[in-house]
């Protein structure tokens with residue numbers, strides 16, 4: 001086949017992994033083959049469906065045990081977890097918070113909820129997450145030190161934190177990022193929404209930042225319907241995470257008193273019940289997803305000009321969403337490829353529109369974004385449900 005057969009070649013490779021007899025497949029579908037029904041039914045029978053109940057504690061305990069983080073606080077969704085994580089890390093109104101231009105909108109929104117300003121930086125080709133080298137170069141050009149903190153010379157705002165995101169489950173180059181954070185006194189908040197089950201040099205993602213956020217939305221590797229969690233290894237922050245996400249209520253047998261403006265961000269027991277059952281099958285999901293990724297890698301290995309996105313060196317990815325990069329010279333064929341795949345019942349989609357192109361974030365400060373802009377044009381996500389294995 002020649003280079004002009006690009007759409008057919010992509011379809012052919014995907015068909016080797018997802019045969020036609022499977023029928024229509026989504027990008028990432030949930031599966032409930034464990035004890036989900038038992039646990040949810042238990043909530044209904046006992047009446048513990050809402051903001052209190054044993055499944056919340058159990059789910060949080062399962063998360064700390066699995067990730068190795070000392071504290072986990074379950075939340076209503078991943079965006080809420082990010083919002084509170086940023087507050088816990090000390091982000092204040094009018095601060096600037098660095099983040100990748102290539103991410104889901106939640107990362108930027110959570111920063112805005114703190115009345116802070118997102119500052120977009122470029123990603124690296126090997127991780128699709130924040131590039132430490134480009135970040136350091138950018139900060140050296142725009143940041144100046146005033147006392148304990150560094151400020152954006154162009155806007156006058158304090159550079160308070162950075163939110164790296166582990167794109168499609170592939171861990172960012174965390175050690176190098178931490179070095180840059182130390183040089184510029186930036187707090188790190190990991191957006192680990194996509195990386196439950198992914199490790200970096202053997203340590204679970206979410207353990208490197210001061211605070212981190214997970215998501216259990218319907219399309220994530222495990223789901224609670226909607227849900228998220230804050231992870232931290234700091235006892236004080238763990239306690240505050242619980243307090244802030246539960247309306248900042250002062251514990252008392254009958255009095256209702258609150259000592260600051262908190263949030264109703266708690267995960268209902270009903271959703272936590274689903275989460276407990278999903279955590280039990282997570283190891284099985286991960287095994288299947290790695291097998292699926294290996295099949296895609298093999299199917300695309302004979303196509304010299306198509307690049308299957310693999311886990312970075314030193315990292316073990318959950319391969320949440322499989323992705324390929326189309327050849328640069330044929331990006332004008334991207335939509336034809338998408339159309340052929342979707343017409344064949346294979347849900348595929350491009351990555352997110354970069355944050356600086358969105359109306360509400362177009363005015364935000366940013367670095368040069370050559371890699372993110374290239375990836376935006378070339379990347380396609382492919383069907384990635386664990387049931388496909």
Ligand SMILES: *Cc1c(COP(=O)(O)O)cnc(C)c1O
Pocket residue numbers: 077078079080082103104106107165191193194214215216217220227228
């Ligand atoms: C899913 C996701 C979130 C959180 O999303 P919710 O739907 O609020 O749980 C945050 N950041 C990224 C990068 C995500 O993919």
